[in-house]
Amino acid sequence: MKPKSLVNIGDYSRDDIIRIIETASKFKQQPNRPLLKGKVCATLFFEPSTRTRLSFETAINRLQGRIVGFSDTATSSATKGESLKDTIMMVSNYADIIIMRHHLEGSARYASEVSPVPIINAGDGANQHPTQTMLDIFSIYETQQTLQDLTITIVGDLKYGRAVHSLIEGLSHFNPTFNFVAPQEMKIPEKHKIYCDKRGIKYHEFTDFSPNSINSADILYMTRVQRERFTDLMEYEKVKNIYTLRNDMLSDSKPNLKVLHPLPRVKEIDQDVDSNPKAYYFQQAGNGVYMRQAVMCDLLNIEVE
Numbered sequence: 001m002k003p004k005s006l007v008n009i010g011d012y013s014r015d016d017i018i019r020i021i022e023t024a025s026k027f028k029q030q031p032n033r034p035l036l037k038g039k040v041c042a043t044l045f046f047e048p049s050t051r052t053r054l055s056f057e058t059a060i061n062r063l064q065g066r067i068v069g070f071s072d073t074a075t076s077s078a079t080k081g082e083s084l085k086d087t088i089m090m091v092s093n094y095a096d097i098i099i100m101r102h103h104l105e106g107s108a109r110y111a112s113e114v115s116p117v118p119i120i121n122a123g124d125g126a127n128q129h130p131t132q133t134m135l136d137i138f139s140i141y142e143t144q145q146t147l148q149d150l151t152i153t154i155v156g157d158l159k160y161g162r163a164v165h166s167l168i169e170g171l172s173h174f175n176p177t178f179n180f181v182a183p184q185e186m187k188i189p190e191k192h193k194i195y196c197d198k199r200g201i202k203y204h205e206f207t208d209f210s211p212n213s214i215n216s217a218d219i220l221y222m223t224r225v226q227r228e229r230f231t232d233l234m235e236y237e238k239v240k241n242i243y244t245l246r247n248d249m250l251s252d253s254k255p256n257l258k259v260l261h262p263l264p265r266v267k268e269i270d271q272d273v274d275s276n277p278k279a280y281y282f283q284q285a286g287n288g289v290y291m292r293q294a295v296m297c298d299l300l301n302i303e304v305e
C-alpha cells in the first residue's frame with residue numbers, strides 16, 4: 001500500500017482539515033516535543049524558499065528529528081541530469097518523509113506515486129501549496145473563531161498563485177464567498193471557477209481593488225505577482241504594481257477583518273499596514289511551524305497528546 005502523502009489540499013476532507021488544525025493548536029501550546037526522535041526528514045527545494053523550508057526545518061528541529069536535503073538545485077545531482085524519479089528513489093533510502101518544492105506542476109503527485117515514503121508538496125509550480133493552505137486556514141480559524149460562511153477577498157496574481165489555488169479548495173468545505181480581485185492578465189483560471197460552480201461556492205470577480213471588496217471581507221488575502229512564472233517579462237512589468245494596500249484603505253473595514261499574505265511581499269502591502277492590528281501576515285507565517293508539525297505527525301501516524 002502507498003504511504004499517505006499531502007500533494008493536493010483537495011485530497012483532504014473537512015474532517016482531515018479540522019483534525020490537523022486541532023493538532024496544530026496543541027503544537028502552538030507546546031512546540032517542543034521529542035516526537036520525531038529517530039526520524040530523518042528530507043527537504044528537497046528545487047525552487048527558492050524562505051518561510052516554507054525554514055518553518056519545516058524549525059518544526060523538525062523542535063520535534064528532535066534530523067534533516068537532510070538541499071535548498072539549491074545547483075548543489076544536487078539534478079544538475080547532472082538525474083531524473084526526479086531517481087532522486088526520490090534515492091532520498092527515500094535515507095529519509096522517513098520527503099518535503100519537496102519543484103517548479104513543475106504535478107511533480108509532487110508524480111513523486112508520491114513513485115515514493116515508498118510520504119511526500120509533502122511544498123509547492124509545485126503554479127499548481128498547489130497545500131501546507132500554506134493548512135496554515136492559512138489555521139490562521140483564519142484562530143482570528144475568526146470559525147471557518148464557516150466567511151467572505152474572503154483574494155487580491156493579486158490569481159492566475160499563477162499556487163497558494164490561492166489551494167486556498168479555494170481548502171475553504172470549499174466551509175461555505176465561503178470569494179471576491180476575486182485581479183487584472184485581466186492574472187484573473188482566476190477557468191478551472192477554479194468551474195470547481196466553485198460545481199460545489200455551489202459563491203464568487204464575484206473584479207478588476208478594480210474597490211472599497212467594497214475590502215469592506216465586505218472577513219479576510220483580505222493579498223498576494224504577490226509571481227514574477228518567476230511569467231515567460232514574457234514585459235507582461236510582468238505591466239502588472240507588477242497593480243494593487244497596493246495602504247493603511248487608510250482599511251478604515252471602514254469590518255472589526256474582525258484580518259489581512260493575510262502568504263509572503264514574500266513586494267509592494268502589494270504598504271509598510272504602514274504592518275502596525276495595524278488587522279495585519280496578521282507575520283503571525284500567519286509563524287503558524288507555519290505548528291501546522292507543519294501537525295501535518296508531518298499526521299502523515300507518519302504519530303499520536304500527539
Ligand code: CP
Pocket residue numbers: 048049050051052053123132262263264
Ligand atoms: N509562502 C511561501 O511559500 O514562502 P516561501 O516561498 O518563502 O517559502
